[in-house]
Amino acid sequence: MTLAARHPVRFARQRTLGRDLHWWLARTGLDTLPVGRFLSAPPTQLVIDDSRYRAAVTSGRPDRRPVFTGASGTKVTWTDGSAEEVDAIVLATGYRPDLDYLAPLGALDPTGHPRHREGLSLTLPGLAYVGLEWQRSLSSNSLRGVGRDAARAARHIATCLSRA
Template identity: 65%
Template sequence: MAGQRIVVVGGGDSAVQVATELATHARISLASRAPIKWFTQRPLGGKDLHFWLTATGLDIAPLGRLQRAPATMAVIDDGRYKAALAAAAPDHRPVFTGIEGSKMTWGDGTVEDVDAIVLATGYRPDLGYLAPLGALGGQGRPLHRDGTSLTRPSLAYVGLEWQRSLSSASLRGVGCDAQRVARSLAVHLARR
């Protein structure tokens, strides 16, 4: 990997962290559709934001019901990631306009060879196949309450953004949501 040309695509925590880490070993560009949004983390009592979200219960507070659409998250930074981008390690640029083989074309028309592209774009579930069941609402989002379908009681979801809380789409929160969904499904099955 040393000296290779790598493009990391994305504008969230994972993309910025991966690009910054790789920039110590390779020539890295972070490519995103929009400017990076920053949330400056100032450790309180020597603990980071995730510690305090967990300690206060905000991490699993049922705030998902209040979300009309998924919130855009900012990159949580203690200063090092913003500084790395300011120092162009990695450099940050708008997403490319084309790829053909190993050739990447940037918005300014520059074409260059790249060794690898890392997609750190997160995901939005494509649940269109559930439309015939009447399980989807606006913007193709599932109609649910805390992960249990509002239209099909035997259908449940786990891992959706803001399904129940801030941490619902993360490894640290999906387990809690899965337990709730499992209990809900067990109650439904016991009634059959």
Template identity: 60%
Template sequence: MVEVVVIGGGQSGLAAAYAVKVAGGSPVVMEAGERSTGSWAGYYDSLRLFSPARYSALPGLAFGGDPDRYPRRDEVVAYLARYAEWLGVEIRTGQRVEKIVAGAGGFEVAVAGGERVSARRVIAATGGFGAPYRPALPGLDRFAGSVVHAAEYRIPEPYAGKRVVVVGAGNSAVQIAHELASEARVTLSSRKPVRFVKQRPLGRDVHWWWSVTGVDRAPVGRWLPKQFSTPVLDGGTYRAAIAAGRPDRRPMFTDLDGDMVTWSDGGRERVDALILATGYRPGLGYLEAMGALDVEGFARHRSGLSTTHPGLGFVGLEWQRSLSSATLRGVGRDARYVVRRLGR
């Protein structure tokens, strides 16, 4: 019988394991991949964090280097690998959890390949970004061009000379569309306008302001409405590029048919590719048989503690407790909270 099993060895799982260790426990981390770096290695090559290094570290180990820089994807991957080694807990890689069953004395964790692990407590830390979300867009099933999610996008060169529509209005959508505009004719299409916030108001990064004002830690539902959408952080580059039409921004198209797109003003044109920067959903399918999820696959929880199964906790869900819950800077705070209360 293992004391605590942590599902997932990315940023959320590592933060959860740290919290268990600090509390005097001995966690076992089960990671599906071959390294404890989560989904970071699979993101597009040019990805850069929107938070400075000083606000992008997990508990106990600084990111290193210039604290005011905005680390790139590969720096995050290297940091997480270093953190996993520094942490000094048991991490079992190549262990994909398929199903968890609740029993009288705890939980049975079923791993692909037939292994079974019994645990008194389980922390589901596969985060809120396990499953790329593809919304029901008008005519998407009839579109004859290329369709990829942002999770599959890597570099702009394959799109050179093509007509591309990037769907979304968040940070990743804007960054991908801006990058692609150097190689292709690109439109950023979304239901709502892009909401920009200055990256460094009054000379300070916005994360400093969120930290000192308490916005970053504001409880969801009490101070901060869950409908609050994370803005696009911009030093001026993205706003200027969209104003110049590289990329241009349009309301959501009304139809797709073959290789044609119909815009809200009635205009039609040929499009080669769609890139869906439409977000993610939690990858928690291994909890479905327990009844720990709602009909849409979201965790039934309150502040990261399961409302259906005592001894089951969550770390890394969007809006779990605050604006920063699913981020490098926020998972440690939520992990401490969950570990302190889990099983009480």
């Protein structure tokens, strides 16, 4: 088994001062604080861990490699050019949206990120995003926060449609 990632995995302790980190994020309001608009680039997300994941990665089970550069049939091509037969590929949290098809519409900045404010497009009325890292808050790209952002996007789109 291989863990392929673009960047080194960063861990956060799941329990702090006797409570789960999610409890602290909700209790302090950090989970919903709309800081996304102040970030020029989203920081790397942490893996919330009770120490088992860090221990597994440190021990090499799974082995850790840079993300593959291509896939065809049942093989992946690694950054060193070698190819390897695989049984399955699971794309999990931490992926980046591939929105190149929006570039001709001016919806992306030069780095390929959506031009948006808190998930609402700055270039195309009626276009909204959901699930982007730090879209509005720390939890925007998680199950804890995507619902709040989706409700806001739906209200925005409904308003745009009512004006049409």
